[in-house]
Amino acid sequence: MSKPPETDNRMEKIVSLCKRRGIIFQSSEIYGGIGGFWDYGPLGAELKRNLRDTWWRAMTRERDDVVGLDATIIMHPAIWKASGHVDTFADLMRECTISNKRVRADHVEPQSGSIMRFKSAKAPTGWTLDREVTILMRQGEHIESFRKRVRQLIAQNAGAAAGKPEDIELQGEEKIEVVERSVDFHPESGGLLNEARPFNLMLRTYVGPTATENDIAYLRPETAQAIFAQFRNVCDSSRVKVPFGIGQIGKAFRNEVTPKNFTFRSREFEQMELEFFIKPDEAVKLIHGKVTAWSEGADLSEPKPDWGWEMWHRYWVAQRTAYYASIGLGADVLDYYWQSRNDLAHYARACVDILFKFPFGTDELEGIAARGSFDLTQHQNHSGKQLEYFDEELKAACDAMTPEQKSSFVAETFSHRTTPHISLEEITATCDKLFKGLYIPHVIEPSAGLDRLALAILANAFAEEEVTDEKGKSEIRTVLRFHPRIAPVKVGVFPLLKNKPELVAKAREVVAMLRPHMAVFYDETGAIGRRYRRQDEVGTPFGITIDFETLGEGDGSQKETVTLRERDSMEQKRIPISKLLPFLLEKIL
């Protein structure tokens, strides 16, 4: 998140358009809605389906090194223990009793100072605070500046009712005791923290009708873990060879504290995730004698056998960028955030966020993480099942090595270790596995949000432009400039007038011809200009109008031709009906 929000109400207009034209509705609206859940209407469902298809095509069908998976939303709860979600998604949180700000219980910095208590507070506005306030006066903090700080803090949280901070009168000040390195006070406000309580971001449910504690299960907070859990089965059944990937699209659920920005942060959302498994760098080294590392300007167009994880990571960033370009999100609207060492989760080696410039700020569309072998290792340890991959090529390479070469490899691996506390024994064990052709693959994880993508596509497509007609009257044209490939409706077909049966019949013929190949919308009501604009508003890229020339009127030279109108330029041209299908198919595939 960065960039100041735009001053115009672009986002509101998009939300309004989405509702009015059946793209996105609030879930359960007739019952007052439910926070963080959104439905896709007729056009939104088409849009989302198109997006989902482009991902699936680009990531699985058009590649020979990626296969698909479609796993359940509810899985064995142990999966979430192994993945770390039970622990990291169920942090103990404590709240400041004054500011209500939350902190993770294990993230409270110890502080020293005097515990102060105020019995109550009141303001000239008539506002009163009738409860005790306990707050830490930090070591070295001047009593007056401390009181000023307390007033400000109280005023901030009382809202407008309390008036100006300096007018607040603190009552019954009392010094309780002096404490050293206490973790009971909020790091910023200094206010007393309440009891720690669990804060679970995973949605729970019960499997089985008894619904006891033993039946607790979770709705998956990400689709990725199923891929790791089924890694063995995919390997055993699909004749895949590392490097290869498993892709999956599906729903995921998170009990977000603050759903916001329309569909951007929802509690139920859809992910498109790829886990791309690669050989550990050590295996690459053993096979090829070297590992190609990333350098500026490296050729990422075709994967090479001697690539190390860094190259693969960069490769996927490039692939995903090309994907976004193919559906209309170019370099001008995207941004990248390379996480620093400090941002990274302990198991991640690198992570890049691909960001989109939303009207409410630049925010994440996709994260591409290099996760090492963390996940598979975790599942191997927790499940007790072997998740190592047997690499024939590696085995053959190692069989050709002398014992001396092997021991010098171990020594070299140890001296170049990236994990500081790892022992020589552990390194030796791992290397012995490698010499037998065994390793746990490392993984590159491009993980994208489908709903976020849909929102980005909408925000990117939304345009209001001023058009001036021949009479010099100007007005606003609302248009969604979807790439034809992902537009919910590809073409609108219109008889110029609906009270002429010949025109209607011909238009119906054109619809029947196109319908098996694409989403077509037929409209005969109102004036032709209105029908064009209606389609502009939902992003239909082409409009076809059947007129009397189509039927052979006039000099007959335009028989069997129609007007083809292009959404963005609003230009019209005459095209034979027989050429419509090839023309349109070329644009939308």
Added chain:
RNA sequence: GCGGGCGUAACUCAGUUGGUAGAGUGCAACCUUGCCAAGGUUGAUGUCGAGGGUUCGAAUCCCUUCGCCCGCUCCA
């Protein structure tokens, strides 16, 4: 969860000191040999977010609740 703002037709919004709803757009039907929200005629639509209270009477006042938007811990 806390603070601030908001909730009236499909959408955008009016609605006076309490007297049971209005505009524009859109939508529907018909007319029109004509291509950029064209023109004409006709028409439909609201538990005033929900529940409760005060009152002879509530969109309007009070309480509760739900949702949305903006700020605090989130990373698809």
